[in-house]
Each structure stands twice: as C-alpha cells, then as structure tokens.
Amino acid sequence: MSGPAPAPSSGASGPTPLYRQVKDYVRRSILAGDWPVGHRIPSESELVRLSGSSRMTVHRALRELKDDGWLRRVQGRGTFVADRRTRLDLLEIRNIAEVIRSRGAYGCEIVLHERRLPPAEVAEEMETKRGASLFHSRLVHRLDGAPFQLEDRWVNPTAAPDYLGVDLTRQTPNEYLMRAAPLSEVEHRLEAVLPGSLEQELLGIGPYQPCLLLHRRTWSRGRVASRAWLTHPGDRFYLATRFAHDAGLPLSPEPEPEP
Amino acid sequence: MSGPAPAPSSGASGPTPLYRQVKDYVRRSILAGDWPVGHRIPSESELVRLSGSSRMTVHRALRELKDDGWLRRVQGRGTFVADRRTRLDLLEIRNIAEVIRSRGAYGCEIVLHERRLPPAEVAEEMETKRGASLFHSRLVHRLDGAPFQLEDRWVNPTAAPDYLGVDLTRQTPNEYLMRAAPLSEVEHRLEAVLPGSLEQELLGIGPYQPCLLLHRRTWSRGRVASRAWLTHPGDRFYLATRFAHDAGLPLSPEPEPEP
DNA sequence: GCGCTTGACTTGTATGTACAAGATGACCTA
C-alpha cells in the first residue's frame, strides 16, 4: 500500500482520510496498468491486511469506487476493474424514435422478437439471476426509407409479461413499456462508437461511420424493467438544444471552498 | 417516516435495505415540496429517532444523497436541500472541463492562443463581418494524464476584449467567459465524428477512434460571444444521467434564508 | 457419472462505539 496518497501540499484540508488513501491506491494501480480492465483486484480482507485499516474502511473505499464507475463488484465472487470512461451528469433525452416519427415517412422493421437467455453482461445490467431468460427485440427504425436508429432491447418478463405479444409495428417498445411498466427511474449513457459489421448492415452504413450510441435503462417497481441500446448513424443524426437564459443567473451562489 | 419505501412486491430483489428507505424518505420529502431548496432537514440524530435505525445507517443515506446532488452538508451546521435545478435543465452551463476537473488530476495544455482571421464558416457561425479578426484558442484538457477534451474555441472580441490576456491554465475559457460576457442564450449540438489526423495527434488516439463532438455557441447581449468545438474520445468519455421520475420538481422560487 | 451437501470465501448491510472537527450561542471576565 506504499505511499499515503499524494500529499495535499496545502495543509488546508488536514490529513488524508484512510478510505481516501485506499481509493487512491486502487485508482493508481488501475491507472498504472497494473490491474487491467476485467482484472480481479484483491478482496476486502486482503486489502485490510495490506492497508492495516478495518474492513468497513476498505469497504467504503471500494463501494465509492464502484459508484464512480471504476470497479464492478459481484457478491460472492469478487471485485473487478470496470471498463471506465469518464462519466458526466447532463442532459435529459426523451425517446428519439417518437420524436423523429413526425418528421417524415416513418417505418419500422422487426429483426428479432423472442425470448432467450441473455449474455452475461446483459444479465448483469438487468440485475437478473444467471440462467433467467429475458425478452429480446431488435428493430430498425426508418425515416423516409433511411435507417436512423437500430434498437436492441432486452425486457424483464416480470416487469412486462406480455411483451412478446405486442405488435411492435403499431407501437414502439418504449410506448408499450411506458404503459405496462410505470417508470420509476431512468439512466442514460451517451457515447460515440464504431458499430460492428452486423449493425453496419442493418443501418446501411459503411465500415468507418461513427455512431451515437444511447444506452438506456429503465426501472419499474424497484427492478430493471428494460435495457436498450439505440444506435444512430452520425452522418444523419445529431442531438441539439437551444434555449435562452433568464437575466440573473443563479448558478452557484456559494462557490463552495473545495480543497 | 411513514411508508417503508415502494413495496418490493415481487421478492425478486429481497427486502429494501434500511439505508435505502431513509434515502427514499428524504427524496420523497424533497420531491413533495415539504422541504424546499435551502431548507435545513432533520439532523442525523433526529432521523435516527424518526427511522429507528442507527446513526451509521442514516449517515450513509445522507452521504449518498449528498454525492447524488440532492443535499449539501456542512459540518457543524447541518444538512440542507441542494438546488438541483441546475443539474436538470441548465444542461451544460458548466463546461465539461470544470465538472471533470474534480474527478482526478487535471491538467491543461495550450496549443494556440492568438488573434487571427477566421475561416469563412466560423465567421458565419459567429455572425461577424468578413475581414473581422477574432480570438482563437485551442486547448487539450487532461485527466490523470490522458486527454479527455480537445477544445477549439473562437471568441468575439467585442464580447470579451481581454481574452488574449487571460491565463488559460488558471482559468478555463468557459470560466472566464461566464464572468466577462453574461450569458443570454446557448446552443448545443452533439454528434459522433471521426477526428482528423491533427486532432488524433493532440488527443493521442488512433485513426478510427470515434469521438463525441459537442458544438456549442453562446450569446451575450445579442451577439454570438463564443463558438466552441469540444471533442471527446469515445473510448474514455461518455455522458450520463440518472434520475428518479417521481414527479416534476417544484422549482421553489424562494431559496429560504438558510441560517 | 450425477446430484446434493457442505464449507470456505466473497460482498452487502446493520449496529454500537469512539473520537475529531466545525459552528454556535451562552456565559464569564477584564
């Protein structure tokens, strides 16, 4: 556990808390490349031995690193280095398909609509037990003939048992789910990606066409109800906002000291 | 402390943890408008009495709510309801660089900082006359050593005459402009792109690394004050939101004195 | 071989206790 964290230099904030030191140790190990993505890091009890602190202190450090997206923790198995990208709060995004719909000739093509066993990462995102099968649908949304969204969606059967019976050409999955599973929480994640060859074909794009990927999870009654990957070709799609500001910007009344 | 959180009904996820129930109680009280922005909420010891749980449990709930931006806590004074509006509708008033800054070791490298004649398309975006020279700066923002944003910015001299004299290592362009040119309007545009070779080099990425490009224009006193292209490598950056959908936020106009 | 149990190990939560440190007002003293 070597160095006791980068000395705060300005002694303003007092000594570095122990849980902070543990966090910094883990983060440095990840940044240094000692622990690559997916690597299982030392368990709590090992870190207790290494750091000389108590389990609750180590536990808090790891939990916060998990909340910050650095780690992935699985009860009974261990703690793993997560695929981390800088994360930022921002922006509310409503369902894109419904908004776009009114802008031209809308069409929808059903590629998949079935019940099956999800890959491990999907099961994890949906917070379901391994071995539990889920609903899976894949749709191509078109506007004036050109695909503008590839929708890959998994649905939790306990949240929307009738999902397989829905006619997805008359009702988008999102429209149905809004009714069937009252929304309690939403999580969005927006990133830039290069789609694989299957997605390229479905979207009718070339091999090096960057796309906006909107990853969206919805909760209903405490469970993850649905997980959607919405891929939008970057050459025919972007998000925009424009708005005016009131005269007096409140912004931050108190600058908040910040060490 | 009334209801013990939304009944899990399906025993799928087990009973709701105690700290979760405390969080939900506080969140509901805020969303219901019982505790307006700036209001001092019950202290930990009071919540211990109200909830019947231990102080550590209450403390964890409040700490997480603070981390999520719901509360502001001041040692020795108490816990207050934070102003959450800025996170929801003010979108990206704060430059991404400033938000990211607190997440690790921040660094900034100035590539350009000069006055020159803009290309025609920039002049058009800035709504300036042809032949009028503008301020131009290009910065690479780094987090923990790795570039996460390439900022290419043009500034209107009539809106911020001192821009060339600003030390951009101590103050991001956005920070300076917020002070120098009171914001009246903002326009955003977000898309997925493949950067050119110059941008690749500055960001330290490969030739086929898709990036999120945030295009931003700000107005001040009726003029375009600034135009920024913010490029973020897709392999180390994404945008995210997560929020509860209980009800519309009250947007209480009186922030209450706050003792 | 197949299925089950068992135990070791993991993370998740809950509680009690203790001390540190900031804020505030009552109170005492010069």
Added chain:
DNA sequence: TAGGTCATCTTGTACATACAAGTCAAGCGC
C-alpha cells in the same frame, strides 16, 4: 462593552462485530 472560554450541537471518520446472501469447489452418497 469587548473579547475569550466553554458546553453543546452538528457532521466526518475509524473500527469491531455480526449476520445475510451469492459463488464456487471439494467431497460425499446414490
């Protein structure tokens, strides 16, 4: 009155303990 002191409130951190629950492999009995 002015200033310092102290008690008391607040949140922040640290630690020990306990139990719950998920995972996995070894080992047992059929």
